[in-house]
Amino acid sequence: MPAEYSEELALALRVVHAASVLTKSVLRSLQNSVSAETKADDSPVTIADFAAQAIIISALHAVYPADAFLGEESADQLREDEGLADRVWQLVQQAQISDVQHVQQRENGHASLIFPATKEEMLDAIDRGTNAQLKGRVWVMDPVDGTATFMTGNQYAVCLCLLVDGVQQVAAIGCPNLRLDPKNPVNLKVHEELVDETGFGVLLSAIRDEGAHVRSILSHGLGEPSKLDFRSNAGGNDDKDLDFIESTLGKTSLSQAEHKTVAEALGAKWPGTVIWSQQMKYIALTLGATDVMLRLPLDKSRYTHVWDHAGGQLLFTEVGGIIKDINGGSIDFSHGRRILGDKNYGMIATQPEVFDKVNEAVKAVLARRT
Structure with a gap:
């Protein structure tokens, strides 16, 4: 019998995968050349934040329209800066094309994720993350946790958690720069400089009282899960x-x-x-x-x-x-x-x-x- 929240976890894995690949692709397009001094309202790291939050919320809202969302970003800057909004919209469209291609390559019957159909829908999706109340079902996210080290090509995380009345029930966190073999996740070191240069890192996930797992992030999906054994x-x-x-x-x-x-x-x-x-x-x-x-x-x-x-x-x-x-x-x-x-x-x-x-x-x- 599937665990409670197994469907929520399955969707969370897909959207965090999509956001992880998106953010890593932005990072690679920069060739790690962006520095802390370049961070501004129209910086590439800001674009990655906005685009990732837009696709996460849009895909979740399409399946769970009654749920609330809490994210770090609002769309205020994008509504005031058309050029910035256009750049974020381009990333969202690229992510949608990539998801459709990945679904066509897989044989598991998954439908495509629902991404914003217009730039205005993208802005509305981002603004759904401005929720201030954490009652009921609330999806909490940080599309790029570790902005400073993301900008230098070091460690960062793409984070998603389902809270139900303030209690953590589902977690999915992508670590696109973490170099780790999911089949042997022991005796390792986590270091800013130990970066997965060729792949997309790993994704850790959990359902409350069901343990935690780690998977490889692949360009087209996720690897097989390995359960993390505390001992x-x-x-x-x-x-x-x-x-x-x-x-x-x-x-x-x-x-x-x-x-x-x-x-x-x-x-x-x-x-x-x-x-x-x-x-x-x-x-x-x-x-x-x-x-x-x-x-x-x-x-x-x-x-x-x-x-x-x-x-x-x-x-x-x-x-x-x-x-x-x-x-x-x-x-x-x-x-x-x-x-x-x-x-x-x-x-x-x-x-x-x-x-x-x-x-x-x-x-x-x-x-x-x-």
């Missing part, structure tokens, strides 16, 4: 072996000095793995490439966005990972676009066998605050 993916059990994953040093408002103090209190090198994309951090944890992720804000006024965490957290917990806020609470996705510090103050995400000792170290470090 084979788990990192080291000794404190000295703990790998703390961190954002680019100095590029975050989180308290990296306290992150370092926690790691050193446990005898671990800091930082262990450095990855910019927040969702790619969850991917690294899920694959057992790292052991601990801390998010220690300086105060409760700091917030983070739902699309930076929804989906990635489900993947990690489905392989046995533990994610709590600093006070031991579960992360609440039901309060709108932001995860607020007064609801969930910070986060601790670890492999299960080390959660208690990391939690104790965090509390000891925070107790020193004046």
